[in-house]
Amino acid sequence: MTQFDPSYGYTLSSLLAVEAPSDPDGFSVFWQSCFEKTETLAPLPEIEPTGRTIGDFDLYNLVFQSTENVTIQGWVYIPRSQPINRILIVGHGYGGCDEPNYDVPLLDCAYLFLCYRGISRSRLKGVPEDPKYHVLYNIHDRDNYIIRGCVEDTWMAVSAAQVLFPSAGEHIGFMGISFSGGIGALALAWDKRIKKAHLQVPTFGHQPLRLSLPSYGSANAVQHFSKRHPEVLQTLGYYDAATAAAYIKVPIHIAAALADPVVAPPGQFSIYNNVTSDKQLFILEKGHSDYDNADREQKALLAELTVFFSTM
Numbered sequence: 001m002t003q004f005d006p007s008y009g010y011t012l013s014s015l016l017a018v019e020a021p022s023d024p025d026g027f028s029v030f031w032q033s034c035f036e037k038t039e040t041l042a043p044l045p046e047i048e049p050t051g052r053t054i055g056d057f058d059l060y061n062l063v064f065q066s067t068e069n070v071t072i073q074g075w076v077y078i079p080r081s082q083p084i085n086r087i088l089i090v091g092h093g094y095g096g097c098d099e100p101n102y103d104v105p106l107l108d109c110a111y112l113f114l115c116y117r118g119i120s121r122s123r124l125k126g127v128p129e130d131p132k133y134h135v136l137y138n139i140h141d142r143d144n145y146i147i148r149g150c151v152e153d154t155w156m157a158v159s160a161a162q163v164l165f166p167s168a169g170e171h172i173g174f175m176g177i178s179f180s181g182g183i184g185a186l187a188l189a190w191d192k193r194i195k196k197a198h199l200q201v202p203t204f205g206h207q208p209l210r211l212s213l214p215s216y217g218s219a220n221a222v223q224h225f226s227k228r229h230p231e232v233l234q235t236l237g238y239y240d241a242a243t244a245a246a247y248i249k250v251p252i253h254i255a256a257a258l259a260d261p262v263v264a265p266p267g268q269f270s271i272y273n274n275v276t277s278d279k280q281l282f283i284l285e286k287g288h289s290d291y292d293n294a295d296r297e298q299k300a301l302l303a304e305l306t307v308f309f310s311t312m
Contacts, residue, residue, distance in 0.1 A: 004214045004261070005259075006259040006260055006261040006265075006286070006289070007258060007259040007265065008213055008264055008265065008266065010258075010265055010266055012258065012283070015256075015258070015265055015266060015269040016269060016273060017273075018206065018209075018266045018269050018270045018273055019270065019273065019274070020205075020206060020240070020242035020243050020245065020246065020270050020271075020273070020274035021206060021207065021208060021237065021240055021242065021243055022243075023243055024234070024237035024238055024243075027237075027238060027243060028247065030142070030238055031151075031186070031189065031190050031238075031244070032190055034148060034151070034152060034190075035155060035190040035191060037067065037152075038067060038152050038155040038156055038159065041065070041066075041067065041156065041159070042065070042159075043064040043065055043066075043156050043157075043159040043160035043163060044064060044065045045062065045063070045064040045160035045161075045163050045164050046062075046063050046064070047060040047061065047062050047063075047076050047164065048060060048061045049061075050075075053080065054077065054100070054102055055102065056079060056080055056081065056082070056107050057077035057078060057079055057080060057104075057111070058077070058078050058079075058080055059075060059076075059077060059100070060075065060076040060077075060078060061073070061075060061076075062074045062075055062076045062112065062113070062114070062160075064156060064157070064159075064160040065156070066117065066149070066152060066153045066156040067149060067152040067153075067156065068149065070117050070122070070124065070149065070153070071122070072114055072115065072116075072117065072122045072153050072156065072157070073114075073115055073121035073122050074097075074100075074112065074113045074114040074115050074121060074122075074157075075100040075112075075113045076110060076111065076112050076113070076164070077100065077104065077109075077110060077111035077113075078110055079107055079108060079109065079110070082107050082108040083108055084108065084109065084110045084165050084167065084168050085108040085109065085168060085171065086106065086108065086109045086110075086168050086171035086172070086173065086309070086312050087109065087110045087111075087112065087161045087165055087168050087169070087171065087172045087173070088104070088105075088106070088109055088110075088111050088112070088172075088173045088174070088175055088309065089112050089114065089154065089157050089158060089161060089172065089173070089174045089175070089194075090104075090111055090112065090113045090114075090174075090175045090176075090180075091114065091116070091154070091174070091175070091176040091177065091179070091180020091181070091183060091184060092113070092115065092116070092119075092120070092177070092179065092180055093177050093178035093179050093180065094119075094131040094134070094135075094178060094179035094203075094217070094218055095131070096115070096119045096120035096129065097113065097115055097119075097120050097121075098120060100113040101113070103298070103302055105302055105305040105306040105308075105309055105310075106306060106309055106310065109309075110161070110164070110165050110168065112157055112160065112161050112164075114153060114154070114157045116150040116153050116179075116180070116183070117146070117149050117150060117153055118134050118137070118146060119134065122153075127146065131179075131217070131218040131221070132218055132220070132221035133221070134146060134218075135147075135218040135221055135222055136221060136222065136225055139222070139225065139232050139235055139236075140229065140231065140232055140235065141235070142234070142235045142238050145235055145239065147183070147186075147204070147239050148239075150183050151183055151186045151187045154174070154180075154183055154184065154187040154191075155187060155190075155191055158172055158191060158193050158194060162193070169193075170195075171195060171312050172193055172194055172195060172312075173194065173195060173196040173197060173198075173309055173312050174187070174188065174194050174196075174197040174198070175197070175198045175200075175305075176197070176198070176199050176200070176202065177199075177200040177201060177202075178200070178201050178202065178203055178262070178263060178287075178288070179203055179218075181199035181200055181201060181202025181203060181241075182199075182202045182203040182204030182205065182241040182271075183204075184197055184199050184202065185199060185202055185204070185205070185241035185242075185244050185245055185248070185271055186204070186239065186241055186244045188244075188248045188250065188252070189244040189245070189246075189247035189248050190247065192249070192250075194250060195250055195251075195312050196250055196251050196252070196253075196308065196309060196312045197248075197250065197251075197252050197253070198252070198253040198254070198255070198305055198308065198309075199252065199253075199254045199255070199271065200254075200255040200284075200301075201255065201256065201257050201260060201263050201268055201284070201287035201288065202241055202254065202256075202263070202268055202271050203217070203218070203219070203241070203263045203267065203268075204239060204240065204241040204267075205240070205241045205242040205245075205263075205266075205267035205268055205269075205270045205271040206240065206242045206266060206267045206270040206271075207233075207236040207237065207239070207240045209264065209266050209267055209270070210222070210264065210267050211223050211226055211233075211236075213264040213266070213267075215261065215262060215263070215264060216261050216262050216288075217261075217262035217263055217288070219262075219263070219264070222236070241267075241271050242267070242270035242271045242273075242274050243274070245270075245271045245272075245273075245274040245275045246274045246275070246276060248275050248276075248277055249277050250277055250278075251277060251278040251279070251280075251308075252275055252277060252278070252279050252280075253279070253280045253282065253304065253305065253308050254268075254271065254272045254275075254279065254280070254281055254282070255281075255282040255283075255284055255301055256268040256269050256271075256272055256281065256282075256283065256284065256287075257283075257284040257285070257286055257287030257288075258283060258284070258285060258286070259285070259286045259287070259289070260286060260287030260288050260289070261288060261289065262287065262288035263287060263288065265287070268287070280304070280308065282300075282301050282304060284297055284301075285297065
């Protein structure tokens with residue numbers, strides 16, 4: 001495996017200066033129309049007890065309907081001894097999700113963990129689950145690219161949460177990491193029901209840089225594919241999380257890494273830099289890597305998120 005500098009020669013100062021690409025024609029119209037389509041659909045959520053408890057929560061299986069008649073599955077945490085005052089939608093990285101995350105910031109909160117279409121519990125016939133192929137599925141077609149469907153899965157998860165927990169339906173937040181961090185940025189820009197969000201080492205930021213910097217992640221597959229099919233660059237312009245970030249209107253907390261061999265830091269910081277709403281930055285030493293300070297950083301990050309989401 002070829003080695004490279006996962007900081008790409010960027011310093012914190014230069015990372016904070018990375019600007020986002022300009023909007024392609026019809027960017028906001030495209031995404032607004034996608035969101036409006038989901039507003040006409042019923043998520044029909046169902047939850048079933050697993051008989052398991054995770055810390056202070058009961059664990060339930062989740063199923064709901066998304067766009068294109070896709071069935072999305074996942075899990076729900078329901079607090080055992082606290083009222084449900086808020087809801088957090090939680091996404092996963094491109095490695096999928098076999099179990100919900102045990103580290104959550106609040107106890108008076110219901111957590112909805114979704115598996116995005118084609119991945120883990122939401123596998124689809126004909127859609128490859130492997131990230132290097134999933135990220136290429138229908139990439140030649142802006143209107144039917146798999147990532148569009150994943151963004152819509154996020155919006156439908158919000159709709160499902162409002163049906164399941166109507167008393168907390170005005171207090172919904174989002175947490176996404178890596179793959180779902182990028183998906184989250186694209187979703188947040190158009191869904192006013194999401195009041196706050198946290199994105200950790202988010203991908204899909206600054207597609208031109210994503211295609212030019214070496215990577216061990218899904219970006220590597222897109223780089224190789226785009227060399228043979230340069231027309232996909234037109235599609236990717238509509239799926240740039242940094243471009244979408246300018247449309248985010250709610251408070252956002254982003255944890256971005258100074259070095260990351262899977263999601264290049266300039267892409268992560270381009271998302272943060274282009275957010276114009278209230279924002280907070282948590283700097284990680286590394287992303288997608290094991291390192292001595294990782295546990296300490298994650299504990300500090302969780303403490304910040306507890307404060308951040310407590311006012312949602």
